[in-house]
Structures are given as structure tokens and as C-alpha cells.
Amino acid sequence: MTDIEGASGEQLAEQALRLVTADPRQAGRLAAQARRIARRSGDRDAESTAERSLGLAARELNDAGTALRHLRRAVRVARAAGLPQRAAEARMSLALVLAEAGRPAQALREIDEAAPALDGLPAARLGMQRALTLDRLSRFAEAMDGYTGAIAAFRRAGDQLWQARALTNRGVLHAYRGSLRQAEADLFAAERLYDVLGQHLAVAQVRHNLGFVAAQAGDVPGALRWYDVADEYFARNGRSAIALMDRGELLLRARLLPEARDAAQAALDAARAGRTRLYEAQARLMLAEVANGGGDRRTAHRHATAAHRAFVRQGRPAWAALARYAALRAADDTGPTRRLRRAREVAAELAAAGWPTPALDARLYAAGLAAGRAEGAAELRLVLAAGRNGPAELRVRAWHAAALLRDAAGDTAGARRALLAGARILDTYRAALGATELRTLAASYATDLAATGLRLARQTGRARSVLWWAERWKAAALRLPPARPPHEPALAADLAELRRAVAEADSGVPAGRVNALWRQRRALEERIRRRSWHVRGSGSTTRTPNLLARLDGQLHDRTLFELIDIGGELHVIVVHRGRFRSRALGRTERVVAELEALRFALRRIVLRHGGPASRAAAVQGARHAAEQLDRALFAPVRGWLGDGELVVVPVGLLHATPWALLPTCRGRPVAVAPSATAWLDATARAGARPSTGSPLLVAGPGLTHADREVRRLADALAPAEVFVGAAAGAEAVLAALDGAPLAHVAAHGGFRSDNPMFSYLRLADGPITVYDLEQVARPPAVVVLSACESGLSTVHPGDELMGLAAALLGVGTATVLGSVLPAQDEATLELMLDLHRRLAGGSGAAAALAAAQAAMDGTLDERSATAAAFVCFGAG
Incomplete structure (x- = not known):
């Protein structure tokens, strides 16, 4: 590096100091140059300023160890040279890094040492640093006063840079204390000042903090958008631990647990690398919260206790209370009485510290521990008093608390009203989300509401009531208007x-x-x-008006067979010719075990695993499992089922059932829907769509029978729009799907259990995924997917589904036919030709599939197993 012509060490050091929050790397280079010039010329004043600039640049680059070395050297150089004001300014910066390194008491001592040497504007800057340290010690009222006084002083002096810094800090404190409008006002004001000053890093940090404010307001898409805008800078210049933790907290709230865990671990790694003990403790607490959310209590307890010890050492009682609460939720070695006492204590600590949302969460936890006891009623009343203004998920839980309180008092009707109030809050929250993934995962917040609502409905003994409450929760994300990603x-x-x-x-x-x-x-x-x-939902919620009457009017000769899990017990509601009946079927896990045995055996049959004896055993095992499954599900209600089409609404893993193999369903039309409401909506769409237009036929690459299948279908269904070979590219096919009455896609497919939104159909130039399908404005009324396992979905709480078939139903397709198991090529071709011949003859999709499957029934082999693997989803 060469000396900058004509610049003194002092000039370079001051320039570096101004550049620290705009370009810390360039600031470090200038400061190193300034230090060399200053040492050569014996200018101790400039040398101290250069060391201070080097320390602050290292701090912005998340290297607290290097920052501390330079800042302590800046203090020593200034003191040795008899420069009290320079020493005081260096102490002020040293205090900032000490606080972040988890030594707030030392930070305050440095500030006290610096105070006598400063007056005027430097004293105001020191006051802002004192306020920041008090903020981190959870002395929030003193910190707020300090920020406000400093802002006034900077405004009078025209010091825009420090005014922006103080506004940023006060805005973040407002956000922590729930004053979100004041937080936004301060942060937008700071952003404008930083932008004028060219402080690029500081602008990114403010935008990240605006994301934090949006997160506190429950605006998940808005928060993620701000975080990603800020991350465009951080990704190039280094992500700080605090930015990673804020993102992790939001991902945890959105129930994106693997992503939240990754963010928290990255924050811990960054804090360790930068030796910022303050943030290391907070990252451990974040890891504990994620582990608690995922049910990993051992990991949660380990991180929470480590965080608690660190917070105590750092003199941060409010944070220590948060860690204590996380450890309490993870512990399994304390009795209920002691656990309740500790939960109430920590709730009081959090409330006293000025953190109302964590305090409300702790009170809800205490109320759950004390359910049915006098203390429980007291906790629930406190929750109701405090829980009307918190985040949506806590307000939902508060209404659940109200329902429990009213139910305990014998007010069943009041309990139901409270549950519905909580459900409306969740509906509004979910409607603001545009992403299918986020809408689906949000259903976990309804778990307790749903369980209580179903328990109360079951107590009435009325099947109509149980069905209504079950439908209130099942597959609720599909009831929302599709919020397609922007065509950007x-x-x-x-x-x-x-x-x-x-x-x-x-x-x-x-x-x-x-x-x-x-x-x-x-x-x-x-x-x-x-x-x-980032996509926002419309904000409009949906209702289920006249659900029971709509079913009466739409089922006709069909029978609704809806399964419901109530506390691990499987129940069924059967609706036929206006009669609603219910029956308990036994433990859900027993039925799921039979399905797993059936699926295992069918995979062996289709894929021809093992020798003749092994395959014969698989056939016997499949028949036995199918009979057992049929006996468990249908035998107790066989007399209620009628003779017409079945509309089956499964539960959990039963969505992957090959229904055609069950004796009750063999040869009988079966339409499988995520919920009765979803079936009604799909049926309405089917009736509203014109059947005119040419069908769309697509053959993907690498599937031996695909071209032959499509060309034979084209001959049978002419005129048809045909895409084969290189012409079957993604853009062309997606455009042709828009408005087609029927689409048949013979292409390799893949179900991505790690992320169902990337489940795909492979076309000539690569895969189309669920994200692609969500952008089709007018999807076909009927879609036939002849690929293996194209009908599979991941099932989340609330029977929320994610996968290709679920996505198509969500964007407006009325009926989807797809496989829930592997399929043999020649058998698939035979089935598809017969299916389309029957569809062209006027049969409905469910009836056409059932007849085509029955025509291939007989000896259980790869041919008949392939046929049975196909399921009709939606209207039927």
C-alpha cells in the first residue's frame, strides 16, 4: 500500500472513522495507512484515532477480539500522550465492544472513566453509548431516556451520523417493548439520514431492523422481504450473529424449524468466531427455542442452561429469565407443582423486565400446567387480561385459555365462542401469508384449539357437530384464495x-x-x-357457511366417509341421504400400521423385489393387510355406506392409501379429498368449468412408454394438443395448461419429502415444480398424472397437504388422478387408455378410474397393483 499523496495521518484517521459504518474494509485499510504515517511522524493523536478506527472496523466485521486489541491500544496511546479527550473517545468505543463481548459491567466502568474528559457533542455521544449499554443490561427505561436526550443533542448540533445511530438504537428498543409505530418512525428516519451520508452498511442494518419490527407485528412476508433486502449487503460483507438470530426467530415463528435451526447455529458460529459473548448466549437461547419447538427436549435443555449461566455472568436478568423459561419447558425431571411454581415466577420476572410477549407465553404455559386447579383459573384470567394485543399465535392461545376457563365453569357455549374467536385470528394471520408452505405450516398453531373443539363436539354425541368442528380445521389452507407468486x-x-x-x-x-x-x-x-x-395473501378469510346443508344438497347418492383423529383415536363420520352418523374405530396407529404393511408389500410386488417365494409372500401380505385395513375402516359402518360413489376424507398418513385394493372400494367410484369443504369447492369448480376445448397430452423424457401412451391417446381423443420430444418443454407446457379442459402428463415425477414444493414432473428441458404450477392462472379442470407416486403429499398438522396433487387442487383444478405408489410402465399404459376411453364416453373421473381398475383386477401382480395405486383426488 502506498501513502495517499498529501494526506496527513490525522486526515486519514478521521476519514477512516467516518467510513466505518459505510465501508468497514476500506475504513480498515485507511486506518492502517494512517497509523503508519502517524507513527512515522510521531503524531500520537492521529495514531490513537487510527487505532480506534481499526477497532471499530473490526467490530463491524464481527471480530470482537481484534476490535478489543485495537481499542485498548487506542486508549493507551492517548493516555501516554496526555490526550484525555482522545482517551475518553477511545474508551467510549471500547465500552461498545465490551458490552457486545458480554462484559457490560466493564463497559459501564469505561464510560464512567471517560465522562469527566468530555463535554458538548462528545459528551452526548458518550451518553448514547451509556444508553446502549443500559439497554443491553435490560434497564430499558433509563436507556430510552438516554437515547431521547442524545437524539435532541445531535439534532441541535447537526450531527446526522450520530443522530441516525441513536434513532436506530431507540427504534430497536421500541420494537422490543411493543411500540411498533414509534419503532418504524425512528428507523425510517435513521435510514434517510444514513442514505444521505452514504453509510451503506448502516442502511442495511436499519433495513434488517425494519424486518424485525415487521416480525414483531406478525407480518411474516414483510419481515422476510426486509431481511432479504438487507442480506443482499450482508451476503457480500459478512452476516452478523444478531441478523442471523432475528431471521431464525422469524423462521421459528413460521414453523420452518430446520431453517430456523440452521440460522441459529450460524449465529452461534459467527458469535464464537467474532468472540461476541453477548450474542453467543443469545444464539444458544435461540437454539434452545428451536429444539423445544421440534420436541428435542435434551438439546433444548443443554442450550438453555448454558445460555442461562452466560446471562447471569453478564448481568442480564431479563435474558436470564428467558433462558430459565426455555430450560423449564425442556426439563422432564421436575414435578408438576414445582414446575408450575417456577413457570409463574419466570412469567412475573419477564413481565417486570418489560417483555410482555414472553411473559404472556410463560403465563399460558403455567395455565396449562395448572389446568383444572384454582391456580389454573387465576393464570388464565391473567392471560385474558394481557393476551389481546400480542402476536397472532399468542392471541390464539389466549382464546384457547378462555375456552378452557369457560368450559371448566360449565359454560360450554362460551367455550365454543372463545374457540371460534381464536380460529378467526388464525384465519386472518394465515390469509396474510401468500406462500403455500407458510400457510400450511401455520396450521400447527390450531392444534390445541382443534383438539378442544373436537372434544367438546364429541361430548354432545351429535355427528353433525363433530363434522362441523372437524371441517373448521381440516386443510384450511386450501380454503384460501390462491396467492400466486408474482410474475417477476x-x-x-x-x-x-x-x-x-x-x-x-x-x-x-x-x-x-x-x-x-x-x-x-x-x-x-x-x-x-x-x-x-415474500408473497402476501389477499387478507380475506373464508368461512364454511351452511356446510352441512351444502353436503345434503350435493352428495345425492354419494356417501361421505370422513375420518377424524381425536386424541389418537380414529373416528368416522358417515353422511348418506341426509343422515349424519359417527362411530369410533379404534387407535389411529393400528390402522396406520396396516397401511404401512400394505404399501410395503405392494412396492415389492410392483418393483419385483426378491425371488418367486419372496414375491408370493408379498402378495399374501398385501391381501392380508388390505383385508385388515378394510375391516378396521369400513366393517363397523358398512350398513351406512349405500351403493354409490364414496367421498373419502382421510386423516394423516392415510392420504397415501391405495383405496381400490380394499374390498369395500373395489370397483366402486372413490373420490379422495383433503376435507369435505375442499370436495364441495372442487365439485363447484367442476360444474362451473366448460368442457369444450382440446385435451392437452404431454410426454416427458426417459419414460419408455410415454411417447407411445401419448400418441395412442391422441388418436383416441383427437383433436388434441400434443407435446412430445423436444416440444415438451416447461414454458410451452405451462402455457398450454392455462385454460385446457383436461391435461394428461406422462412424465417421470418425483415426490420431494424434504421439500414437497419441489416435487416435480420432468419435461424435455428439466422439471416443473409446484412453484411453476402455482403460476398457472386457469389450471385444467381435470389433470391425469401417470407418473409414479405423483399423488403423494406430505401431511402437516391440521391435515394440511403439500405435493403435486394438493398444489393443483389449491390453484383451482377440480380433479387430479395420480399414483400413491410406484407404477409399472405397461400396466400404466393399459390403465390410461381404458381410463380415457371411459372419460370420453361421459363417465366421471372417479367412475372411469374405478371401472378401468376393475377391468385389470384379478391375480394380485404388478399389473393389478399398478392399477390400484392410482387415486382420484378432488371432485371425482
Whole structure:
């Protein structure tokens, strides 16, 4: 590095100091140059300022150890040279880093040492640093007064940079204390000042803090959008521990637990690398919260107790109370009485510390521990008093608390009203989310409400009441209007690039290139997911008006067979010719075990695993499991089922049932729906869509029978729009899907259990995923997916589904036919030709599939097992 011509050490050091929050790397380079010049010329004043600039630049680059060395040297140089004001300014910066390093008491001592040497504007800056340290010690009222006084002083002096810093700090404190409008006002004012001053890092930090405010307000899409805007800078210049933790907390709230865990671990790694003990303790607490959310109590307790010890050492009682609460929820070695006492104590500590939302959460936890006791009623009343203004998930829980309180008092009607109030809050929260993934995962907040509502309904003994409450929760995300991702060039480019990367990886490139393409694919998928999370919902909620009357009017000769899990017990509601009946069927786990045995045996049959004896055993096992499953589900209610089509609403893992193999369903039309409401909506869409227009037939690559299947279908269904070979590219097919009456796609498919939104159909130039399908404005009324396992979905709490079939139903397709198991090519071709012949003859989809399956029934082999693997989802 060469000296900058004509610049003194003092000039360079001051320039570096101004650049610290705009470009810390450049500030560090200038400060090192200034220090060399200052040492050469014996200018101790400039040398101290250069050391201070080096320390502050290291702090912005998340290296607290290096920052402390430079700042202590800045103090020593100034003191040795008899420069009390320079020493005091260096102490002020040293106090900032000491506080972040988990030594707030030392930070206050440095501030006290600096105070006598400063007056005027430097004294105001020191006052702002004192306020920041008090803030981190949870002395919030003193900190707020300090920030406000400092802002006034900076405004009078025209010091825009320090005014922006103080506004930022006060805005964050407002956000922690729930004063969100004041927080936004301060942060937007700070952003304007930083922008004028060219402080790029500080602008990014303020935008991240605006995301934190949006998160506190429950605006998940808005918060994620702000975080990603800020991260465009952080990704190039280093992500701080605090930014990673804020993102992790939001991901945890959105129930994106793996992503939240990754963010918290990255925050812990960054805090350790930068030696910022303050943030290391907070990252451990974040890891404990994520582990508690995922039910990993051992990991949660380990991180929470470590965080608690660190907070106590740092003199941060409010944070210590949070860690104590996390440890309490994770512990399993304390009796209920002691646990209740500790929960009430920590709730009081959090309330006294000025953290109302964590205090409310702790009171709800205490209320649950004390259910049915006098203390429980007292806690619930406190919750009701405090819980009307918190985040949506806590307000939902508060209404659940009210329901429990009213039920205990014998006010069953009041309990139901409270449950519905909580459900409306959750509906509004979910309606504000646009991403299918976030809407689906939000259902976990309704788990307790749903369980209580079903328990109260079951006590009435009325099947109508049980069905109504079950439908209030089942697959609620599908009832919302689809919020399609915006047709923005960046998203379209990412989806196209993902197709290219996958297609290239499948084309036989060298191993080293495959690894690079795999990394590119994961990065693209993450970017697409993050873009999708930004989408806002319409905000309009849906109701289920006259559900029972609509069923009466729409079922006709059909029978609704809806399964419901109530506390691990499987129940069924049967509706036929206006009669609503219910029956308990036994433990859900027993039925699921039979399904798993059936699926295992069918996979062996279709894939021809093992020798003749092994396959014969698989056939016997499949028949036995099918009979047992049929006996468990249908035998207790066989007399109620009638003779017409069955509308089956499964529960949990039963969504993957090959229904056609069960004796009761063999040869009988079966339509499978996520809920009765979803079936009614799909039926209405089917009736509203015109049947005119040519069908769309698509053959994907690498499937031996696909071209032959599509060409034979084209002959039978002419005129048809046909895409085969290179013409069957993603953009062309997606455009043709828009408005087609029927689409048949013969293409390799894949169900992504790690992320069902990336479940795909492979076309000539790569895969189309659920994200692509969500952008089709007018999806076909009927979609036939002849690929293996194209009908599978991941099932989340509330029987919320994610997968190809669920996505198509969600965006407006009335009926989807797909497989829930592997399928043999020749058998699939035979089934599809017969299916479409019957559809063209006027049969409904469920009836056409059942008849085609029955025509292939007989000896249980790969042919009949393939046929039985196909399921009709939606209207039928």
C-alpha cells in the first residue's frame, strides 16, 4: 500500500472513522495507512484515532477480539500522550465492544472513566453509548431516556451520523417493548439520514431492523422481504450473529424449524468466531427455542442452561429469565407443582423486565400446567387480561385459555365462542401469508384449539357437530384464495435456471461438474423458496357457511366417509341421504400400521423385489393387510355406506392409501379429498368449468412408454394438443395448461419429502415444480398424472397437504388422478387408455378410474397393483 499523496495521518484517521459504518474494509485499510504515517511522524493523536478506527472496523466485521486489541491500544496511546479527550473517545468505543463481548459491567466502568474528559457533542455521544449499554443490561427505561436526550443533542448540533445511530438504537428498543409505530418512525428516519451520508452498511442494518419490527407485528412476508433486502449487503460483507438470530426467530415463528435451526447455529458460529459473548448466549437461547419447538427436549435443555449461566455472568436478568423459561419447558425431571411454581415466577420476572410477549407465553404455559386447579383459573384470567394485543399465535392461545376457563365453569357455549374467536385470528394471520408452505405450516398453531373443539363436539354425541368442528380445521389452507407468486423476471429466471441445472446434471457430465450443479441446484431452490415467502395473501378469510346443508344438497347418492383423529383415536363420520352418523374405530396407529404393511408389500410386488417365494409372500401380505385395513375402516359402518360413489376424507398418513385394493372400494367410484369443504369447492369448480376445448397430452423424457401412451391417446381423443420430444418443454407446457379442459402428463415425477414444493414432473428441458404450477392462472379442470407416486403429499398438522396433487387442487383444478405408489410402465399404459376411453364416453373421473381398475383386477401382480395405486383426488 502506498501513502495517499498529501494526506496527513490525522486526515486519514478521521476519514477512516467516518467510513466505518459505510465501508468497514476500506475504513480498515485507511486506518492502517494512517497509523503508519502517524507513527512515522510521531503524531500520537492521529495514531490513537487510527487505532480506534481499526477497532471499530473490526467490530463491524464481527471480530470482537481484534476490535478489543485495537481499542485498548487506542486508549493507551492517548493516555501516554496526555490526550484525555482522545482517551475518553477511545474508551467510549471500547465500552461498545465490551458490552457486545458480554462484559457490560466493564463497559459501564469505561464510560464512567471517560465522562469527566468530555463535554458538548462528545459528551452526548458518550451518553448514547451509556444508553446502549443500559439497554443491553435490560434497564430499558433509563436507556430510552438516554437515547431521547442524545437524539435532541445531535439534532441541535447537526450531527446526522450520530443522530441516525441513536434513532436506530431507540427504534430497536421500541420494537422490543411493543411500540411498533414509534419503532418504524425512528428507523425510517435513521435510514434517510444514513442514505444521505452514504453509510451503506448502516442502511442495511436499519433495513434488517425494519424486518424485525415487521416480525414483531406478525407480518411474516414483510419481515422476510426486509431481511432479504438487507442480506443482499450482508451476503457480500459478512452476516452478523444478531441478523442471523432475528431471521431464525422469524423462521421459528413460521414453523420452518430446520431453517430456523440452521440460522441459529450460524449465529452461534459467527458469535464464537467474532468472540461476541453477548450474542453467543443469545444464539444458544435461540437454539434452545428451536429444539423445544421440534420436541428435542435434551438439546433444548443443554442450550438453555448454558445460555442461562452466560446471562447471569453478564448481568442480564431479563435474558436470564428467558433462558430459565426455555430450560423449564425442556426439563422432564421436575414435578408438576414445582414446575408450575417456577413457570409463574419466570412469567412475573419477564413481565417486570418489560417483555410482555414472553411473559404472556410463560403465563399460558403455567395455565396449562395448572389446568383444572384454582391456580389454573387465576393464570388464565391473567392471560385474558394481557393476551389481546400480542402476536397472532399468542392471541390464539389466549382464546384457547378462555375456552378452557369457560368450559371448566360449565359454560360450554362460551367455550365454543372463545374457540371460534381464536380460529378467526388464525384465519386472518394465515390469509396474510401468500406462500403455500407458510400457510400450511401455520396450521400447527390450531392444534390445541382443534383438539378442544373436537372434544367438546364429541361430548354432545351429535355427528353433525363433530363434522362441523372437524371441517373448521381440516386443510384450511386450501380454503384460501390462491396467492400466486408474482410474475417477476427474477423468479422466472430462477425457475428456468433450476431446470437447466437439473437437466445438465442428468445428461452425463463429469463427476466434478455434477457436484457443482448440485450445489447450484440447492442454492437456486433456497432462493426460490425465499422469494415465495415474500408473497402476501389477499387478507380475506373464508368461512364454511351452511356446510352441512351444502353436503345434503350435493352428495345425492354419494356417501361421505370422513375420518377424524381425536386424541389418537380414529373416528368416522358417515353422511348418506341426509343422515349424519359417527362411530369410533379404534387407535389411529393400528390402522396406520396396516397401511404401512400394505404399501410395503405392494412396492415389492410392483418393483419385483426378491425371488418367486419372496414375491408370493408379498402378495399374501398385501391381501392380508388390505383385508385388515378394510375391516378396521369400513366393517363397523358398512350398513351406512349405500351403493354409490364414496367421498373419502382421510386423516394423516392415510392420504397415501391405495383405496381400490380394499374390498369395500373395489370397483366402486372413490373420490379422495383433503376435507369435505375442499370436495364441495372442487365439485363447484367442476360444474362451473366448460368442457369444450382440446385435451392437452404431454410426454416427458426417459419414460419408455410415454411417447407411445401419448400418441395412442391422441388418436383416441383427437383433436388434441400434443407435446412430445423436444416440444415438451416447461414454458410451452405451462402455457398450454392455462385454460385446457383436461391435461394428461406422462412424465417421470418425483415426490420431494424434504421439500414437497419441489416435487416435480420432468419435461424435455428439466422439471416443473409446484412453484411453476402455482403460476398457472386457469389450471385444467381435470389433470391425469401417470407418473409414479405423483399423488403423494406430505401431511402437516391440521391435515394440511403439500405435493403435486394438493398444489393443483389449491390453484383451482377440480380433479387430479395420480399414483400413491410406484407404477409399472405397461400396466400404466393399459390403465390410461381404458381410463380415457371411459372419460370420453361421459363417465366421471372417479367412475372411469374405478371401472378401468376393475377391468385389470384379478391375480394380485404388478399389473393389478399398478392399477390400484392410482387415486382420484378432488371432485371425482
